[in-house]
Amino acid sequence: MSSPVPATLLSARINGRSVQVAVQPHHTLLEVLRYQLDLIGSKQGCDKGDCGACTVQIDGEPQLACLTLAVHAEGRDVTTVEGLGDAHHGVHPLQDAFDRWDAAQCGFCTPGILMSAESLLRKAGRAVTPDEVRHALAGNLCRCTGYTKIIDAVVDASERMAPDAASSSTPEPSAP
Numbered sequence: 001m002s003s004p005v006p007a008t009l010l011s012a013r014i015n016g017r018s019v020q021v022a023v024q025p026h027h028t029l030l031e032v033l034r035y036q037l038d039l040i041g042s043k044q045g046c047d048k049g050d051c052g053a054c055t056v057q058i059d060g061e062p063q064l065a066c067l068t069l070a071v072h073a074e075g076r077d078v079t080t081v082e083g084l085g086d087a088h089h090g091v092h093p094l095q096d097a098f099d100r101w102d103a104a105q106c107g108f109c110t111p112g113i114l115m116s117a118e119s120l121l122r123k124a125g126r127a128v129t130p131d132e133v134r135h136a137l138a139g140n141l142c143r144c145t146g147y148t149k150i151i152d153a154v155v156d157a158s159e160r161m162a163p164d165a166a167s168s169s170t171p172e173p174s175a176p
Helices: 029-036 093-100 110-124 130-136 148-161
Strands: 008-014 017-023 055-058 061-064 077-079
Touching (some): 029 055, 055 110, 061 110, 110 130, 110 148, 130 148
Antiparallel strands (some): 055 077
16 A cells, blocks of 8 residues: 655746645646635636647646646746736736637636747737637637637737737627
């Protein structure tokens, strides 16, 4: 009979806050986020890295939380979808665009898509093309949409966030 594996103390910054939590070495980051820290925005979909619903950012890079052991987040900055909007700035432009373009249907995939898209927009620092969005979201599956409104919303957010956004005019989505 084997003895229980001792927990490890994980210290990380999650959504800008320093956090310490005891984790088992075999627990994924997704399990710790959802079931120990009550950050339920990242969804538990396929548990094998196929759907992207669990996408978070680790040190600014999109990562699949279902495939990342929690201990690998030690000393790192982890951002979940809950960390996109904040009390000081309100909702993130991507969240606003998803709302305006009606880009989320059931919403299960949306947190992972937002995290992948935010990384693209932050790195680009300019308006992006639909092809760039398609490439950035290639690891995020959605069963409810045809992706068109998602891509349009990300492009719209990028145009609104671009440094020259004050001089450009982005059309509003047409009513259904």
